[in-house]
Every structure is written in C-alpha cells, then in structure tokens.
C-alpha cells in the first residue's frame with residue numbers, strides 16, 4: 001500500500017532572541033521562576049513586519065532543498081497556524097505563490113498546538129489515496145502578536161518560529177517502501193467542551209475584535225500529559241508495536257515538566273526524547289517540525305528509527321503520529 005515518506009525537513013527561527021531576563025524588565029517575573037516552572041530560558045520573536053508566511057517560506061525552502069524537490073514537484077501546501085497573516089485567504093496560498101508552486105492546492109489547518117499533527121494527517125491521507133504525490137506540510141506561528149503582556153502566567157511561555165517537512169508517496173521509492181519507512185499512522189482527536197481552557201478572546205473572526213491568548217494553565221497541563229501520552233499509546237497499539245519500539249519521542253514543546261511527565265508515563269528515558277523548549281519556548285504548531293529538524297540536523301535521527309510525535313492544544317485538540325524513517 002502507498003505510504004508517505006518524509007523526504008526532508010527545514011526550520012526557521014526569527015533572528016531576535018528574547019531571554020527571560022529581558023522579559024523580566026517589563027513583566028513581573030524572573031528567570032528563576034520561568035526556568036523552574038517551564039524549563040524555558042529564551043524564545044525567538046519575529047521582527048516588525050515579519051509575518052507567519054515569511055517564517056513558513058524560509059522553513060519550506062530548507063525542507064525542499066534537503067528533500068531535493070522543486071516547486072514543480074509539489075502539489076499540496078498545508079500551513080498549520082493559529083496566527084495567519086490575514087483572516088483570509090489562507091496563509092498557505094501566499095507560501096505557495098512565493099515558492100513558485102503553480103499546481104495543486106494550498107490551505108491552512110487550525111488546531112493550535114496540535115495543528116502540525118492535523119496537517120500531517122490530512123496530507124498523509126491524501127497521499128495514501130493517490131490524490132497528491134508530494135506535499136509540503138508546515139507549522140508556522142507568530143504567537144508574540146497575541147500575547148497579553150499584563151498576564152504573566154501566559155506571556156512568558158511562547159515564541160515564534162516555523163518548521164516544514166516534505167512528504168512524498170512511497171511509489172517513487174521502491175527501496176524506502178520495502179524497508180517499511182513512512183508515516184505508519186496518524187490519530188487526531190478533539191473535545192470542544194474544553195474550548196475556554198485555552199483560547200483567544202477575539203481575533204480575525206466573527207467576534208470582530210482583536211484578542212489575546214487566555215489559558216487555565218493547570219487544566220491544560222493536566223490534559224496535555226494524559227491526552228498526549230494516551231495518543232502515543234493508541235498509535236503504538238494500532239501498529240501492533242510496543243512503547244519500547246520507539247526510538248525517539250518528539251512531543252509538542254510547551255513545558256519541560258509536561259514533557260518529563262509524558263516521558264515517565266511512557267517509560268521513555270530523557271535521552272530518547274527530543275527537547276527544544278529551553279531555547280525556543282512554545283511555538284504552537286511549529287514545535288514538532290522544529291524539533292524534528294533539530295534532531296535530524298544534529299544527526300540524532302537515523303534511517304529506520306521509529307518516531308512518535310504527539311501534541312495537544314486549544315480546543316482541546318490533540319493527536320499523534322508514528323513515522324519510520
């Protein structure tokens with residue numbers, strides 16, 4: 001059966017680095033509190049005029065270069081984002097045009113921090129069905145634009161960034177297909193009863209007003225640990241594998257305490273978990289492709305490795321993916 005293979009991945013972080021000490025100059029907080037409660041030491045913030053599409057385009061160029069694909073090869077562009085450039089059209093259409101892609105479809109997916117898993121799921125299914133041959137799947141955000149600097153419980157948690165992967169059908173690569181490489185499964189879930197646990201109280205929508213991120217931190221924390229762990233367990237069971245088969249856990253990066261709790265529940269030692277939250281903070285839909293690219297670039301990921309991806313975000317929306325490299 002046709003599967004989708006990860007052909008390459010890329011990342012982009014804005015140039016400006018903001019440390020906890022710098023934040024503490026305008027917010028009633030401290031480096032000590034932030035590090036102790038979250039593991040975050042710094043984050044990147046987009047420059048004035050630097051938009052989600054700009055970040056997405058930069059990450060995509062890196063992914064396409066590493067995958068060895070041209071614009072003419074790509075017939076699907078999906079941007080997972082909760083901070084689109086405009087209410088419409090989709091940021092993905094801007095990315096498509098800037099990359100010189102002139103065929104196929106481009107659209108956004110909105111599942112907040114779980115957005116990349118959702119976008120991956122959509123692209124994987126379209127490739128499996130033969131509707132698409134090569135897809136660019138991007139997570140890109142500028143959360144710095146929706147933070148309330150009066151709310152110290154949330155404004156210290158987020159950063160800006162983008163990550164992208166190129167997915168291609170296994171029909172183009174007999175060796176990869178026979179080695180069992182590819183996206184083995186994706187599982188996505190939502191429970192809208194938790195809408196007001198993590199949301200933006202306005203934004204480019206039907207409320208007609210600008211909004212800021214609101215969060216009931218403790219509840220989100222609790223659900224993130226349970227749902228992200230369960231999603232990985234579901235994925236492993238679905239593929240008749242065990243947790244010990246996983247080579248790398250690549251979880252959504254919101255808080256190192258969440259990541260450690262999930263690692264503990266899944267019995268994954270810390271050296272099998274990719275962690276980027278200290279230097280990048282929570283970039284929402286971008287955390288997983290950013291972490292994937294970091295681990296790929298520093299040589300940790302090897303052909304044949306089994307990766308477990310998992311995320312939870314506003315909605316609540318959550319999910320997992322298992323990928324064999």
Ligand code: UT7
Pocket residue numbers: 028029030033034037038113152153154156198215216217218220221224252253254255258282284312313314
């Ligand atoms: O991608 C998914 C989205 N988000 C998440 O996954 C985040 C999930 N939640 C969390 O990571 C944690 O709940 C937080 C990091 C947001 C908060 O950690 P916490 O251990 O739940 O702290 P808390 O909210 O219970 O606050 C403890 C204390 C409070 O003071 P009092 O009432 O004990 O005197 C807060 O006012 O810490 C205070 N506080 C701060 N102090 C210094 C809250 N934020 C700050 C801050 N600096 N930035």
